[in-house]
Amino acid sequence: MRESFRKKDDRPIRWDAADGTLIVMNLLCHAAWVISLRLRLLPVSFALILILLATLLIMEERNFRRADQAFHGNRSRIRRGRRGARLVRFAIPIELYLGWITVASVASATVLLASFGAANLFLGELSWTVVTIAATAILALLMIANRGSITFALVVAGSDCGIALERYRAASPQALAVAAAAAAAAGLILVVVTARLLVTLFTRFRERKTR
Structure with missing residues (x-):
């Protein structure tokens, strides 16, 4: 955050004042969110x-544009050197938090x-849970496809793994169905992440051989 309020320099990848403002807003909002949870103020x-999600999405978009400019549109390529290292340092924490x-x-x-009694208004509890798992999994796959955001996808996969383990221990038929859905979502995300990494590494290998 300190870097964002420094004078501008010629580095292609750096925080600026707008990023610093977003970070401050995010930190204050996060603190207020934790307090509201403790006080059970659900709305x-x-x-x-x-608001937290919105600030993170804006920061993610700004980082994405930085990568696009720094690498001249070749966002999927893994770069080495100081520029690539700075991009990783900027992108991964935001994607992890997002x-x-x-x-x-x-x-x-x-x-x-659920507090308003509306969670299962149109769907049963099992169906609602499976829909939310599917929605986050689809979002993770879209982030991989459109942004190459493996970190984001791994966070979602980790969450699905946690849900699967928790529901598996419950051992009821409904809980086991949720566990199976969460495990399937996590497995699909991990397969796509692995495929993405293999394609990227294979592309780099071919580029080195053609030089």
């Missing part, structure tokens, strides 16, 4: 987590709807 906590807040937002929405 307030949901509104705050949506993935966690995305999962938390879905959970917060579910809790809020």
Whole structure:
């Protein structure tokens, strides 16, 4: 954050004042969100987590544009050197935090709807849970396809693994069905992530051989 308020320099990848403002907003909002959770202010906590999500999405978009400019549109290529190292340092923390807040937002929405008795208004509890798992998995796959965001996808996969283990221990038929859905979502994400990494590494290998 300190770097964002320094004087501009000629580095192609750096934080700026707009990023610093977003980070400050995010930190203050996160603190307020934690307090609202402790006080069980569910509507307030949901509104705050949506603001958190919005600030992170804006930061992710800004990082994506930096990568596009720094690498001249070749965003999928893994680069070495100082430029690539700085991009990783900027992108990974945001993607990690964004993935966690995305999962938390879905959970917060579910809790809020349940508090009003509306979570299962159109779907049963099992169907609703499976739909939320599928929605986050689809979002993770879209982030891989459109942004190459493996970190985000791994956070979602980790969350699905946690759900699968928790529901598996419950041992009821409904819990086992949720566990199976979560395990399938996590497995699909991990397969796509592995395929993405293998394609990237194979592309780099071919480029080296043609030089």
